[in-house]
Amino acid sequence: MLKSKSFVLLKMKFIKWQASIKQLQWLVWIAVLLIIFFSMLPEDGWKEAGLFTLINVTFYAIVIYGNISFLFPRLYERGYKVEYVGLALIFVAVAGLSRGFLVETIYNKYFAMKPEPITAGSFVNFIVAGLLTYLLSFIFRIAIAYFTLKQQSEKILAQKSQAELNLLKSQVQPHFLFNTLNNIYYEAYLEAPRTAKLIERLSDIMRYFVDESPKDEVSLQTEVQFIENYIALEKIRIRHETEINFVKDYNADARIPPMLLMTFVENVFKHGIDKSSSDNKIDISLIHQDGYLLFQTRNRIHENPAQVASHGFGIQNLRKRLGLLYETKFELNIEKTDQYFTAFLKVPLS
Numbered sequence: 001m002l003k004s005k006s007f008v009l010l011k012m013k014f015i016k017w018q019a020s021i022k023q024l025q026w027l028v029w030i031a032v033l034l035i036i037f038f039s040m041l042p043e044d045g046w047k048e049a050g051l052f053t054l055i056n057v058t059f060y061a062i063v064i065y066g067n068i069s070f071l072f073p074r075l076y077e078r079g080y081k082v083e084y085v086g087l088a089l090i091f092v093a094v095a096g097l098s099r100g101f102l103v104e105t106i107y108n109k110y111f112a113m114k115p116e117p118i119t120a121g122s123f124v125n126f127i128v129a130g131l132l133t134y135l136l137s138f139i140f141r142i143a144i145a146y147f148t149l150k151q152q153s154e155k156i157l158a159q160k161s162q163a164e165l166n167l168l169k170s171q172v173q174p175h176f177l178f179n180t181l182n183n184i185y186y187e188a189y190l191e192a193p194r195t196a197k198l199i200e201r202l203s204d205i206m207r208y209f210v211d212e213s214p215k216d217e218v219s220l221q222t223e224v225q226f227i228e229n230y231i232a233l234e235k236i237r238i239r240h241e242t243e244i245n246f247v248k249d250y251n252a253d254a255r256i257p258p259m260l261l262m263t264f265v266e267n268v269f270k271h272g273i274d275k276s277s278s279d280n281k282i283d284i285s286l287i288h289q290d291g292y293l294l295f296q297t298r299n300r301i302h303e304n305p306a307q308v309a310s311h312g313f314g315i316q317n318l319r320k321r322l323g324l325l326y327e328t329k330f331e332l333n334i335e336k337t338d339q340y341f342t343a344f345l346k347v348p349l350s
Contacts, residue, residue: 021148033057048111052103059099063130064137066091072141092130100126198236201229213258217350220293221252224286227265234269240278250288254349257325261286263314264297264343272299272341288349295345301338315343322347 033053040049071091075084100123108115189196208226212218228246235242265284273280283298315334322330322345331346 021144021151024147025144029057029061032060044111051106055099055103055106059095059130060133060136063092063095063133064140066095067134067137068141068144088134092134093127096127096130097123099130198233201232205229205233208258215258217255218258219252220250220254220256220288220349223256223258223261224248224250227261230262230265231269238273238280240280242273242280242282244282245284247283247285247287250286250293251349254288254293256293256347256349257321260318260321260347261295261345263318264295264345267314267343268297268299272301274302277302291349293345293347293349296342298340298342301336301341 036056037049037053040053044052067088071084071088075081075087101118103126104116104118104122184199188199205226208222208229212222212226231244231246235244268282268284272282279300281300283296285294285296287294315332319332322332326347329348331344333342333344335342335344
């Protein structure tokens, strides 16, 4: 049983293992070396076969990598085609002559019973063999490019699968929380319907952050619902009743970038409310007109020392975002008087 499990684990590791481009090249050269060695072994013996196999394989490697790693990328790919052809012919001739001289010299000195003369014909054969090897280098280069592209594609697919898995994992906890809030909502609904409604709004806001805010665009109806939920939750933090006028006239199917309007609404509740006062009034209008969205907030300026002053970072960031989204096709105006603070935004709708 233990041996069977070990075999399965070993098989799984073997399946997951993938050779790198360098490892594949080493496997190819080892295969070539073994083929040449065993083809020469019956007639020449292992010493002669081993030595000349090493010489031949080294020659093939020099010619192939000399082309695909040096001549081709540094000359041909940079537009020096005439220089490439000339140097390639010189390179093949020198490599072929060097190989021929080395092979003939070693053979005559160590293996030949009677030294054989070195003829011009034998050198021509070595040069022709070098030329054929040089042509083979292009096939070798194409094979390397193919396996490189294949591994890159597999890597991208693996990263995509991992990203999708991470996304699913990241959604587990929020959706668990949503389900828990829903259960609490049903329990609270029996005893305190108002509290249950607030729990439902909180759940909708959290769902918006998880499901909608990562998108490029959301429907205007979704954005308005998010704002209304936010307002409802903010109202429970205010001691006195606050008058909020929210005028809406829009096409629910129109689309805008998510969280585009929240900066204004947030600022209203952060800086436009005096929690110790019963005289708080907020005006919000959202109008869809002639292909544009007109959004405005207006609140009173209170003279409460405890009031937190706005440093305008939210508006500055919003202006930068609007510039990226709409370039110059938007209007953003901030007006401050002695009594009121007004923010106005005009953007095109898709």
